[in-house]
Each structure stands twice: as structure tokens, then as C-alpha cells.
Amino acid sequence: MTAEQHILFREKQHFTQVWLWAVILGVALLFWVGFVYQVLLGETFGNRPVPDVMLTIITIVIGIGLPYFFYHISLRTEVWPGELQVRFYPFHRRPVKIPLHLVRDFERKTYNPIQDYGGWGIRWGVKGKAYNMSGTEGVLLYFYNHPALLIGSQEPDALFEAIRAARSMKQV
Incomplete structure (x- = not known):
């Protein structure tokens, strides 16, 4: 494999x-x-x-x-077994790896980029941190010990389902 x-x-x-x-x-x-x-x-x-x-x-x-x-400039999102990777090129030299066992809960989210996070890009707002490029949809991750993280996506349903599947799999 x-x-x-x-x-x-x-x-x-x-x-x-x-x-x-x-x-x-x-x-x-x-x-x-x-x-x-x-x-x-x-x-x-x-x-x-x-x-x-x-x-x-x-x-x-x-x-x-x-x-x-x-x-x-690009936002690359990948879901692997047990892990979510986000890379906002050229600002991240390597992907930011998020172990999914640290995620308490997650939901598909429609949001207002300007009001909720102050725009697009790597953003910090009162609702947490966001990685987004365009659009108003994504997946919002809730952590045990960290503020929420929004991952913007043009395919929020597929991202949500991939995260759901990846959480039950062992990390490769």
C-alpha cells in the first residue's frame, strides 16, 4: 500500500x-x-x-x-488516518499536523469570514483560529485544551466525512 x-x-x-x-x-x-x-x-x-x-x-x-x-498562495488540506494536515503556502514551510485524538468534537459550519474571523487567510478571531481561502463553509474543530479551529473548504461535506472516518483509524 x-x-x-x-x-x-x-x-x-x-x-x-x-x-x-x-x-x-x-x-x-x-x-x-x-x-x-x-x-x-x-x-x-x-x-x-x-x-x-x-x-x-x-x-x-x-x-x-x-x-x-x-x-x-494556497491552502492545502489533507486528512490521513488519525491526523488532519493543513498547509497555508508559503507561510507554512511544512504542514501543520493536527492529531485527531485531540479533537473533542467537530461540525460542518457555515460562517461569515469577515464578521467571525476578520477575513480570509490565517485568521484569529473571538471564535478561535481559522484557515480559509474563499467561501463561507468549512469544518469547525473543538479541542480539549485549545481554542476552536475552523478549516475552510469548498467541499465541507467530504472534509467532514473524511475527519469522521480518520478519527476511528490508527495513524499511519
């Missing part, structure tokens, strides 16, 4: 909010317009233009780097 056969659930999510991408690409576009106008066309951009070299560097960092960074 290979390691792949032991995975009960796997999901990889990315930021898909249209408004978020509109803001990111809008900011990037603003720097590209400034770059083209000032560096390529030779006109001054703004009341207090920065030197061309500085504008080029900023355009590369913001105009290319920012969209690239957000495109590569």
Missing part, C-alpha cells in the same frame, strides 16, 4: 475572490502605467516622480511580484 492510498481527503484552494484580484491587478496596473508613461515614453508621472531606476524596481516588485505572490 502506498502513502497515496492512505489519504482520505485532499483539497488545494486558491484565492478566487473577484474583488481581491481586481484590487491586486488594479494596483499592479497603476505601476505599469506609470512605468510605461515615465520610463518608456519619457514623460513625468505624478507631481513628484521617482527616478526611473526606482520606478522600474517598484514596478517589478509590485507589478509582477504582488500578483505572482497572490497567485501562488
Whole structure:
């Protein structure tokens, strides 16, 4: 039996909010317009233009780097026998491993990301910690000695059932 056969659930999510991408690409576009106008066309951009070299560097960092960074952010959730793994790339170098024997209870949850946790990403709120990328559904884990943890998912039913099955299995 290979390691792949032991995975009960796997999901990889990315930021898909249209408004978020509109803001990111809008900011990037603003720097590209400034770059083209000032560096390529030779006109001054703004009341207090920065030197061309500085504008080029900023355009590369913001105009290319920012969209690239957000495109590569991902939330990977895996359920293994006896364990839940969550990795919020690039912020976690390795997956956060949650032994399911520490979970007192869990439930499928519909939530408001802004009100309950302050948005999307790795979030801390009055209701506990959350890992979420988009949407309003997930699985809420209750622990014996820790605050609750919400795992956002586009497939909350499948995640819930995988956790239910994994709790009764021995860790590999």
C-alpha cells in the first residue's frame, strides 16, 4: 500500500475572490502605467516622480511580484488516518499536523469570514483560529485544551466525512 492510498481527503484552494484580484491587478496596473508613461515614453508621472531606476524596481516588485505572490498562495488540506494536515503556502514551510485524538468534537459550519474571523487567510478571531481561502463553509474543530479551529473548504461535506472516518483509524 502506498502513502497515496492512505489519504482520505485532499483539497488545494486558491484565492478566487473577484474583488481581491481586481484590487491586486488594479494596483499592479497603476505601476505599469506609470512605468510605461515615465520610463518608456519619457514623460513625468505624478507631481513628484521617482527616478526611473526606482520606478522600474517598484514596478517589478509590485507589478509582477504582488500578483505572482497572490497567485501562488494556497491552502492545502489533507486528512490521513488519525491526523488532519493543513498547509497555508508559503507561510507554512511544512504542514501543520493536527492529531485527531485531540479533537473533542467537530461540525460542518457555515460562517461569515469577515464578521467571525476578520477575513480570509490565517485568521484569529473571538471564535478561535481559522484557515480559509474563499467561501463561507468549512469544518469547525473543538479541542480539549485549545481554542476552536475552523478549516475552510469548498467541499465541507467530504472534509467532514473524511475527519469522521480518520478519527476511528490508527495513524499511519
